Amino acid sequence: MPIKIQDGLPAADVLNQENIFVMTESRAVAQDIRPLKVxxxxxxxxxxxxxxHLLRLLSNSALQVEVDLIRTATYEPKxxxxxxxxxxxxTFNDIKMNKYDGMIITGAPVExxxxxxxxxxxxxxxxxDWTNNHVTSTLHICWGAQAGLYHHYGIPxxxxxxxxxxxxxxxxxxxxEAIIRGFDDRFLAPHSRHTEVRGDDIEPVKELSIISESKEAGIYIVLAREGxxxxxTGHSEYDPLTLKEEYERDLAKGMNPVIPANYFPDDDPSKLPKVSWRSHAHLLFANWLNYYVYQMTPFNLEDID
Incomplete structure (x- = not known):
C-alpha cells in the first residue's frame, strides 16, 4: 500500500524518482474503498x-478481492x-455485461x-476486445500473453x-514502471513453453514497452496502454512442483523432454526442486493489483471505459 504524506513534502520528489509510490493527502481524501472485482x-x-496458483497470489494483499472464474464455451475442458x-x-456470455477492475487470462496448452x-x-x-472497455487492467500469462500481443498488436x-x-x-x-517496483536488478521466474515472442517485433510498436527480459528465456514482461x-510470458504463479509434474507427464508420453533448467539440484530429476521465484511472484501480483487495478480503477465500475 502507498505511503500517505502531506501535499508538497519535498521527500515526495525523491521517492517518486526512486519509483517508490507515495500518495498525497489530497489524493487520499478523494479515494473511496470497496472490494475489487477480478x-x-x-x-x-x-x-x-x-x-x-492464482488465488494464492491474489490473496497476499491488504485489498479485498472478489473473483469470478470463467471458461470457454466453445471448447469443453477434458x-x-x-x-x-x-x-x-x-462462461463469457454469463458475465459479458459486467465490468471488472481486473482480469487474468491464463496460459493454454495450444501454443x-x-x-x-x-x-x-x-x-x-x-x-x-471486450477487455478494452470492460476491464481496468488485464494480466495476460504465457499463451494468454502471446494471444493478446498477436490479437491487439499483430505480434507473431x-x-x-x-x-x-x-x-x-x-x-x-x-x-x-510500477509493475517492477521492489524488484531486484536480477530475479528468477519459471517458463514452460514451446514458442516465443521477439523484441525485434515488439520494439517498433510504439504502444508497447518491454519491461523485463531474460538472455535464455527471452521477453518476459511487456506493458501497453499505461498498464x-x-x-x-512466464509462469511466476507456478507451485514448487509444477515444472516437475510437467516434465514427468511428458516423459510418460514418450516425448523425451528436456530437463527443466536451473530447477532440479544438480539437474537431477530425482532430487526435490528448490523454490527460487516465490518472492518475485508475490511482488509481481501485488504490484499489479495495487498500482494497475486498485489505484487506477474508478469507484463506480460502470465508469470503466
Missing part, C-alpha cells in the same frame, strides 16, 4: 491447480470434472498451433528448437 479466464487443463465446472465456472487453428480462437478474440510467435522450460534469470530493462494491458 475475473479469471482459466484456459489451463488442470483448472483446480491453476485456481490454487481434464476437469463437469461438476466442478458447472458449480464454480461461468504449437497457429492462433487461428485453436478451436476457441474466435471466442478469445471476442473476450480480448515463433517455435523454438527446444522447449523453454525451467527457472531463468531476468533483468529489468526500465526501472520507472491496462500487461503481458507476462
Amino acid at each position: 475475473v479469471i479466464l482459466n484456459l489451463m487443463p488442470i483448472k483446480k491447480n491453476t485456481e490454487v 481434464n476437469t470434472a463437469p461438476e466442478h465446472l458447472s458449480t464454480f465456472y461461468k 504449437t498451433m497457429e492462433f487461428e487453428q485453436v478451436q476457441y480462437w474466435d471466442e478469445i478474440c471476442e473476450i480480448l 510467435k515463433y517455435g523454438v528448437e527446444n522447449k523453454i522450460s525451467g527457472v531463468f534469470e531476468h533483468t529489468v530493462r526500465t526501472t520507472t 491496462r494491458q500487461i503481458f507476462v
Whole structure:
C-alpha cells in the first residue's frame, strides 16, 4: 500500500524518482474503498491447480478481492470434472455485461498451433476486445500473453528448437514502471513453453514497452496502454512442483523432454526442486493489483471505459 504524506513534502520528489509510490493527502481524501472485482479466464487443463496458483497470489494483499472464474464455451475442458465446472465456472456470455477492475487470462496448452487453428480462437478474440472497455487492467500469462500481443498488436510467435522450460534469470530493462517496483536488478521466474515472442517485433510498436527480459528465456514482461494491458510470458504463479509434474507427464508420453533448467539440484530429476521465484511472484501480483487495478480503477465500475 502507498505511503500517505502531506501535499508538497519535498521527500515526495525523491521517492517518486526512486519509483517508490507515495500518495498525497489530497489524493487520499478523494479515494473511496470497496472490494475489487477480478475475473479469471482459466484456459489451463488442470483448472483446480491453476485456481490454487492464482488465488494464492491474489490473496497476499491488504485489498479485498472478489473473483469470478470463467471458461470457454466453445471448447469443453477434458481434464476437469463437469461438476466442478458447472458449480464454480461461468462462461463469457454469463458475465459479458459486467465490468471488472481486473482480469487474468491464463496460459493454454495450444501454443504449437497457429492462433487461428485453436478451436476457441474466435471466442478469445471476442473476450480480448471486450477487455478494452470492460476491464481496468488485464494480466495476460504465457499463451494468454502471446494471444493478446498477436490479437491487439499483430505480434507473431515463433517455435523454438527446444522447449523453454525451467527457472531463468531476468533483468529489468526500465526501472520507472510500477509493475517492477521492489524488484531486484536480477530475479528468477519459471517458463514452460514451446514458442516465443521477439523484441525485434515488439520494439517498433510504439504502444508497447518491454519491461523485463531474460538472455535464455527471452521477453518476459511487456506493458501497453499505461498498464491496462500487461503481458507476462512466464509462469511466476507456478507451485514448487509444477515444472516437475510437467516434465514427468511428458516423459510418460514418450516425448523425451528436456530437463527443466536451473530447477532440479544438480539437474537431477530425482532430487526435490528448490523454490527460487516465490518472492518475485508475490511482488509481481501485488504490484499489479495495487498500482494497475486498485489505484487506477474508478469507484463506480460502470465508469470503466
